[in-house]
Amino acid sequence: MILYFRERHDLIAPALHPEEKTRLEALQTMCVLDTPPVHELDRVTRMAGRLFDVPIALVSLVDADRQWFKSKVGLDAPQTPRDISFCGHAILAPGALVVRNALRDVRFADNPLVTGEPHIRFYAGQPIRSLEGQPIGTLCLISPQPREFSDTDAATLRDLAAIVEQYFQQQESFMRAHRAERELAHTQTLFEKTFEHAGVGIAIVSTEGQWLRVNQQLSQMLGYTEAQLLAKTFQDITHPDDLPKDLALVGQVLAGEISTYTLEKRYFHADGHVVWILLTVSLMHDEFDKTRSFIAIINDISQRKIMESELLTLQGELEQRVMTRTLELSTAVAQLREEMELRSAMQQSLQLEKERFRLTLANATDAFIELDPQGNVTAWNQAAEQVLGWTRDEVLHQPVRDLIIPPALRVSGRKGFDQFIDTRPSDHRHMQFPALRKDGSEFPAELTLAENTIEGQRIVNAFLRDISQRKADEQEILSSRWRLRLLTDNMPGLICHVDEHLHYQFTNRTYENWFGGSNGSLIGKHMLEVVDETAMTVAGPYIAQALAGKQVSYENCVTRAEGTRYTHTTLVPDIRGDGYVQGFYLLSQDITERKNLENRLAFEAEHDPLTGLPNRRAFMRILHDTIARSRRTALGVALLFLDLDGFKQINDTLGHEFGDKVLQTFATTLSHTVRETDVVTRLAGDEFTIILEGLDSPEGAASHVASKVLARIAEVSHIDGKVVALRSSIGIATCTGACMLTAEQLLAVADAAMYRAKASGKHTFAVN
Numbered sequence: 001m002i003l004y005f006r007e008r009h010d011l012i013a014p015a016l017h018p019e020e021k022t023r024l025e026a027l028q029t030m031c032v033l034d035t036p037p038v039h040e041l042d043r044v045t046r047m048a049g050r051l052f053d054v055p056i057a058l059v060s061l062v063d064a065d066r067q068w069f070k071s072k073v074g075l076d077a078p079q080t081p082r083d084i085s086f087c088g089h090a091i092l093a094p095g096a097l098v099v100r101n102a103l104r105d106v107r108f109a110d111n112p113l114v115t116g117e118p119h120i121r122f123y124a125g126q127p128i129r130s131l132e133g134q135p136i137g138t139l140c141l142i143s144p145q146p147r148e149f150s151d152t153d154a155a156t157l158r159d160l161a162a163i164v165e166q167y168f169q170q171q172e173s174f175m176r177a178h179r180a181e182r183e184l185a186h187t188q189t190l191f192e193k194t195f196e197h198a199g200v201g202i203a204i205v206s207t208e209g210q211w212l213r214v215n216q217q218l219s220q221m222l223g224y225t226e227a228q229l230l231a232k233t234f235q236d237i238t239h240p241d242d243l244p245k246d247l248a249l250v251g252q253v254l255a256g257e258i259s260t261y262t263l264e265k266r267y268f269h270a271d272g273h274v275v276w277i278l279l280t281v282s283l284m285h286d287e288f289d290k291t292r293s294f295i296a297i298i299n300d301i302s303q304r305k306i307m308e309s310e311l312l313t314l315q316g317e318l319e320q321r322v323m324t325r326t327l328e329l330s331t332a333v334a335q336l337r338e339e340m341e342l343r344s345a346m347q348q349s350l351q352l353e354k355e356r357f358r359l360t361l362a363n364a365t366d367a368f369i370e371l372d373p374q375g376n377v378t379a380w381n382q383a384a385e386q387v388l389g390w391t392r393d394e395v396l397h398q399p400v401r402d403l404i405i406p407p408a409l410r411v412s413g414r415k416g417f418d419q420f421i422d423t424r425p426s427d428h429r430h431m432q433f434p435a436l437r438k439d440g441s442e443f444p445a446e447l448t449l450a451e452n453t454i455e456g457q458r459i460v461n462a463f464l465r466d467i468s469q470r471k472a473d474e475q476e477i478l479s480s481r482w483r484l485r486l487l488t489d490n491m492p493g494l495i496c497h498v499d500e501h502l503h504y505q506f507t508n509r510t511y512e513n514w515f516g517g518s519n520g521s522l523i524g525k526h527m528l529e530v531v532d533e534t535a536m537t538v539a540g541p542y543i544a545q546a547l548a549g550k551q552v553s554y555e556n557c558v559t560r561a562e563g564t565r566y567t568h569t570t571l572v573p574d575i576r577g578d579g580y581v582q583g584f585y586l587l588s589q590d591i592t593e594r595k596n597l598e599n600r601l602a603f604e605a606e607h608d609p610l611t612g613l614p615n616r617r618a619f620m621r622i623l624h625d626t627i628a629r630s631r632r633t634a635l636g637v638a639l640l641f642l643d644l645d646g647f648k649q650i651n652d653t654l655g656h657e658f659g660d661k662v663l664q665t666f667a668t669t670l671s672h673t674v675r676e677t678d679v680v681t682r683l684a685g686d687e688f689t690i691i692l693e694g695l696d697s698p699e700g701a702a703s704h705v706a707s708k709v710l711a712r713i714a715e716v717s718h719i720d721g722k723v724v725a726l727r728s729s730i731g732i733a734t735c736t737g738a739c740m741l742t743a744e745q746l747l748a749v750a751d752a753a754m755y756r757a758k759a760s761g762k763h764t765f766a767v768n
Contacts (some may be wrong), residue, residue: 014088022191056142090125091135126161201298223270239266389438636698644686730765
């Protein structure tokens with residue numbers, strides 16, 4: 001067999017670790033390189049040599065350019081270059097690096113440690129790591145003979161390496177702690193020097209405001225001794241006008257909203273005068289005792305504030321002088337300009353007013369007619385031509401009464417115009433009359449007359465509007481209202497409209513009949529004046545929703561003279577085009593018959609028709625609720641299960657009708673014997689129950705009730721004229737304190753107890 005060995009220059013040196021810088025920092029932190037051997041590690045390497053029967057065992061630390069042996073067995077050299085080291089390769093592996101025969105491994109065949117002393121053939125190296133997981137070296141085994149290395153061997157090596165790794169990690173922890181102590185001591189010394197010799201005030205303040213420590217500069221600044229300040233809080237010496245803002249910023253720092261703040265504020269000096277200061281505050285966390293405090297830097301800015309005040313005063317005086325002189329000059333210039341502009345403006349305004357008036361008349365939708373005191377037309381706009389059919393040229397200087405007033409009304413129209421001219425009213429005069437068009441047709445018109453005087457001459461302005469559409473709309477509205485009233489008054493439901501202040505705006509006849517109104521007598525009244533308070537309390541939340549723009553429905557109970565009535569009501573918001581809710585419409589239906597039927601059916605579903613007592617269905621619901629209350633209150637519960645002794649014989653001999661009367665008598669006797677809070681039910685046939693709750697001593701209370709029941713039913717001697725002897729067997733189940741049984745379990749226990757009572761001779765009770 002021929003083995004091929006590469007030349008020396010083909011040697012594969014170990015690569016650098018991906019986090020080489022961090023790895024070397026971890027190694028340097030331990031301060032173990034070039035230090036004497038330690039017994040703990042030497043014992044491990046000796047043990048490794050013996051366990052694995054190898055001549056060489058090492059604790060190797062891989063430095064930047066060497067591997068140094070902290071502990072070694074079977075090797076004299078203290079270190080070897082890193083580029084030929086096996087351990088340099090081992091620290092790159094996640095687990096142990098095992099080389100069974102180095103001559104057959106291309107990485108190591110040409111390695112001088114293989115070709116020369118110590119003639120390595122077998123190598124196994126387990127990485128050892130720092131606290132942060134960085135590989136700093138290995139625990140390795142070396143032999144000049146090739147050999148196998150099993151999984152068990154690898155596990156044993158890993159365990160030994162863990163012991164070595166623990167040593168180095170302890171050393172790393174110790175060195176870190178030692179370095180931190182040195183840095184802390186240096187920082188503390190630096191802080192103390194800064195605190196005492198700073199040219200500004202420095203203080204440490206508790207989160208409640210108590211001065212904890214102050215420097216000499218702050219004491220001198222405020223005139224207090226250190227002891228005097230430490231007996232106070234910063235609130236004690238802060239000007240009251242500045243305190244709220246300061247406390248608000250303190251709150252923000254404590255809440256974590258800001259980390260620091262700077263504030264100009266005032267302190268009171270020991271002699272009472274005010275000291276302006278610039279305050280900078282930060283929050284400190286003491287990691288040792290987990291406390292928090294503030295550090296405050298305080299600069300005296302009183303002199304700066306005095307200078308600022310003086311500068312502001314001087315600036316104000318200078319500005320006032322400039323303003324006075326400027327005002328004097330401006331006033332003179334303004335007066336001259338005002339005189340010139342006033343004349344020009346008056347002319348422009350007059351011209352603009354004329355143009356505006358002309359355009360207004362030309363584009364007005366109403367007919368404009370100007371008259372002289374005799375009633376002749378002097379102006380006639382385009383709208384007048386369109387409305388009345390006459391052109392301006394046709395009507396100028398013509399009497400207006402002959403143009404727009406029908407012949408039958410001209411005499412009275414002339415008298416009215418003359419009266420208007422003679423009285424010279426200060427306000428406008430309005431009237432409606434049938435106006436005449438050029439073609440002889442008539443239309444409803446509204447006329448507004450106003451008198452003006454221009455350059456000493458009286459004129460009358462008349463605005464005439466065709467109100468044909470308005471009249472038609474008014475008639476349509478009246479017709480719609482009549483139809484709406486007719487429709488709503490004949491509906492069986494209650495209908496009304498209420499404004500946002502809860503005043504009635506509309507009510508139909510049914511609504512009025514319900515609440516004692518007639519012919520609109522409820523209009524304008526507040527709902528509280530009409531509807532009873534209880535019903536309004538129920539309706540209140542729904543009315544609020546309707547006024548918020550939401551349609552809602554609800555059922556209510558209304559008290560009327562003839563009794564209580566139930567209604568189903570729908571509220572529909574009355575929303576304007578701009579979104580404003582100006583009230584709501586109310587539609588109610590009388591559902592009294594339906595509610596009475598529902599209530600009757602609900603009663604029948606849970607009550608025995610013969611005795612009127614709750615039936616088995618109601619019994620189970622009531623018992624469930626009773627047990628639930630017992631668990632909340634921790635008070636006891638008792639259940640009595642009663643069976644009528646000899647009832648079958650009564651039925652067989654005296655008939656079922658008489659048997660029913662016996663059951664009714666039995667039920668009545670039970671109901672009259674127990675408390676109002678106790679519940680008597682009929683389960684079926686001659687089986688009855690009594691539920692007792694809120695008991696401090698359930699067994700004693702139940703036994704007392706059972707004895708009373710047996711005594712009372714024994715007193716019954718005649719039913720419907722016939723001699724009877726009523727007897728009952730009673731089974732009792734109890735729960736002391738919070739009952740943890742289910743309703744079904746409690747019933748089963750009471751049933752079993754009842755059968756025990758029957759077996760004991762009947763007409764007695766038994767307790768389970």
